Amino acid sequence: MGRGMPVPPHSQLQLSDTQRRVVQHLRIHGPTARVHLAQALDINAATLTRLTQQLGVLGLIEENPANPLTVRGRPTIPVAIAGHGGWSVGATIHPGWMELVVIDFRGEILFEDSRPFAQGDPKVFARTLDERLRALAAERGFMRGRFLGLGVAVAGYAIGGDRNRRSVVDWIAPWNDIPLQDVLEGVLDMPVWIENDAAAAALAEYYRPEIMRRHRSILVFFLGHGVGGGLIAERDLFAGEFHNAGEVGRLFPGDMPRPSGIDLLATLRKAGARADSMADLEGLMESHHGVFEAWIERASAQLAMAVHSGVAWLDPGAVVISGALPKTVLAQLAAQVDAHCNRLFSGYQAPVPRICASSLGSKAVVLGAALTPLHDVLGSRGGESARHSI
Amino acid sequence: MGRGMPVPPHSQLQLSDTQRRVVQHLRIHGPTARVHLAQALDINAATLTRLTQQLGVLGLIEENPANPLTVRGRPTIPVAIAGHGGWSVGATIHPGWMELVVIDFRGEILFEDSRPFAQGDPKVFARTLDERLRALAAERGFMRGRFLGLGVAVAGYAIGGDRNRRSVVDWIAPWNDIPLQDVLEGVLDMPVWIENDAAAAALAEYYRPEIMRRHRSILVFFLGHGVGGGLIAERDLFAGEFHNAGEVGRLFPGDMPRPSGIDLLATLRKAGARADSMADLEGLMESHHGVFEAWIERASAQLAMAVHSGVAWLDPGAVVISGALPKTVLAQLAAQVDAHCNRLFSGYQAPVPRICASSLGSKAVVLGAALTPLHDVLGSRGGESARHSI
C-alpha cells in the first residue's frame, strides 16, 4: 500500500461507485480480507487489489494486523477503514452555546468541544469555528487539506424544497431563511453540508455498528428542544421531496404538550423542581422520581402513536429513541413504547422492528452532523448529490 | 435504427446504467430529440446515437414522427419508448375471479381480460394464465420471447421478510405462506415478480405522466377489499426492511370500521341497499346519496390521520387516493382529506403535497402488477435486484 502521486485535498474527494461499495462493506462488516471482500461484493480479485490500492493511497483504508492463522497458504491481511486518513467536522448550535466535534473516517470522535456562543449571526458562528479549527491544526496536527468537510445540524425545516434554507427556532433567528451553505462556505474554506438536527441524529444512530450491521432501514426519534424524526432507508438518509422527511413534530398538535426534552423540563418545573437545562435532569431523577414516571408514561403513549404510523408506512428494521435525556429515561421510554406497540402489532405474522434506546444521548446530533460529509462522500450512492439542492 | 444481430428474449434483458438513464428520461419527459437527450443527460451526442441504436435494436425505443419545424437545419427526430417492442403481463386475483392485462413498454394497456376463477390453487392460476397467454400469442401475435415477465399483485403482506411468501386474505387461502415466485415460475416459463396489491397500485399511479413528470416521491392509498398503501421514494418503489412498507391497514384498529371499499358496501347494506360488490356502487350513488356523503365524511377523517402521519414521515410530493370506488367518490374523499390536512398543515412554511384522486380506479392494481417487471428491468436502478429476496 505504497505512496505515489500527490493526493488531492479531501475536500475534492470523489469516489467511484465500486470504491464506495468497498468502503461501505468495510464500514458495515469491519476489517475484511481482500478475498472475502471480492467474494462478498462479487468483484474480481484483481480489481479488488487495485481498488484497495487506490483507497490506500487516498488514506481511506489501511491494512490491519494479520489474523491468527487457521489454514495453510498465504495468510489473509484484513483491510479496514483507516483511522488517520482524514477528518470530518460536525457542529451544531444550542441556545447560548455551540458544539463541535472532529471525527475520523471510522466515525470515531477525535476531539470535542463546546463553548458559549450567544451571538446568532451565522458568519460569526463560522468564524468562531474557523478559529477553533486553525488552533486544532496547530495543536494537534489536523491538516486543513485532510478535512472532508463540515456538517452543520440545524433545528429547523427546509423552506421551498431547498435544504440549505430553513425556517428555524427563534433563538437562532438570524439563521432563518438564508442560504446557509453559501454563507458558511463563504467564511470557511471547506465544503459545508446543512442537515436537520434530528436527521443528523438519525445518521449517527445508524452508524453505530450494532445497528448498521443488522439493518438497512431505521426510524429515529430525537427528543431535545422539540421532537424530531429521521429516517434511514436502504442505508441512506431519506430526505423526501422537499427535504423535510421525518418532521414528526407536526404529528403532535401545538396546543398540547409534546414529548420533548423541553416539555420534561416544564413538567418538572411545574412540580416545583429547579430545572433550567437538560443538564439538570440527571440530578433530579431521584428526588422527583414520580414526576419522571408520569411524564415517561404520557410521552411514551404519544411516541407510540408516531412509531406506529412510521412503522406502518416504512417497515423499518429498528426504531431508535434518542435524545438529550438521561439514558435511563430513554431506556424506559423505549421499553414502554415497545410495550404499546407490541399491543398494536399483535396477531401480525410479519417481522416487527426492535424498539431500542440510543446510547449516544445528546451527542447524536453533533456526531451526525460530522457524519454527514462522510456519509455523502464515502457512503451513499450519490456523493455530491445531497449537498446541492436539486 | 437497423436490425443486426439476433435479439435475445426479453426475459433476459439487462440494460446498462446509461441505457436505463435514457429510457427513464424518455418515460418521464416523453418523446425527445437526441440533441436534447444528450444535453439533459450530459452524454456525448456520438455516444447517444450509439445508445439509441442499441435500444432500438432491443425494441425498446423508436423514432417518432418529426415535429413541425421551426428553424433551419436538419429537423430533429424525437425518439420515444417503443409501443411494440415487447410486453409485460400483470395479473391479480379477486374473490371469485381473476384479472389480467398485457401492456407494452410505454405502459399502455394492449389487452385486458377478467374471468371467473373460483379455485384457489396458485398452480391452477398459473396454468389458466398460461393458457390465456398462449391463446393471445396465436390470436394477436404476442410472441413469447418478447415478454419481459409477469407481475402478480397479491392482497397480503410478506412473511419473514420474504417478498415471495405472504400472509394472504382468507379467500385465497391456498396462496398462504408458500414461495409464490417459485411456484408460478415453475408453471409459466417467464420471470415472475410478486408484489403487494396496494404497492402495485402505487406503481401504476406513479407511472401516470402527470405524476411522474412532477414528483420523485408519492404516497398512495388504495381502498379496495381493505385499505393499503404504497410508497414511491426517489422514483422507486419503497419496500421496507421486511417488504411491508405501506401496510397502512394496520393503522386502523380492527374493531372499528376501516375506510375501505368493503366497508362502504357494508355501510350501504346496513342502510338497506343491495350492495354485493364494488360494481354495484356506481348505481347506488343517486338513490343513497346521503349514505355516501356520511361515509365519505367519516372515511376521509380516518384517511386524513394516515395521510398526516405519512406526510410527516415521508414528505412526499403528492398523495394519491386510489381504489375500486367510483371516481366521484374518490374525488370527494381526496377533497375532504385535503381540507382536513390543510387545517393540520396550516402555519407551516414548507411546501405541502397535493392530495388528489386517482383516475385509474380499480384497474390500478393489475396495471401496477404489469408495470412491476417493466419498472424493475427498465426503470429503477437495480434491475434483477427486486425479484429475489435476500
Add this chain to the structure above:
DNA sequence: CCCATATATTTTCATTGCGTCAAAAAAATG
C-alpha cells in the same frame, strides 16, 4: 533445512464501454 502444497495477492494482458474529436452525411431553409 528443503520442498511440495495451499491460499492470497499482484501483475500482465485483453476486453468493454464510453468520451472526444473530426469529418461526413442528412435534411431542412432561404
Add this chain to the structure above:
DNA sequence: CATTTTTTTGACGCAATGAAAATATATGGG
C-alpha cells in the same frame, strides 16, 4: 446552391473490469 442544424460514423484514448499467469507467504512432511 449555400447555409444551418442534427445525426451518424470512424479513429482513438482512457478507465474499469475480468481472466490467467506469476508471485508471495504460509503449512506440513521428509
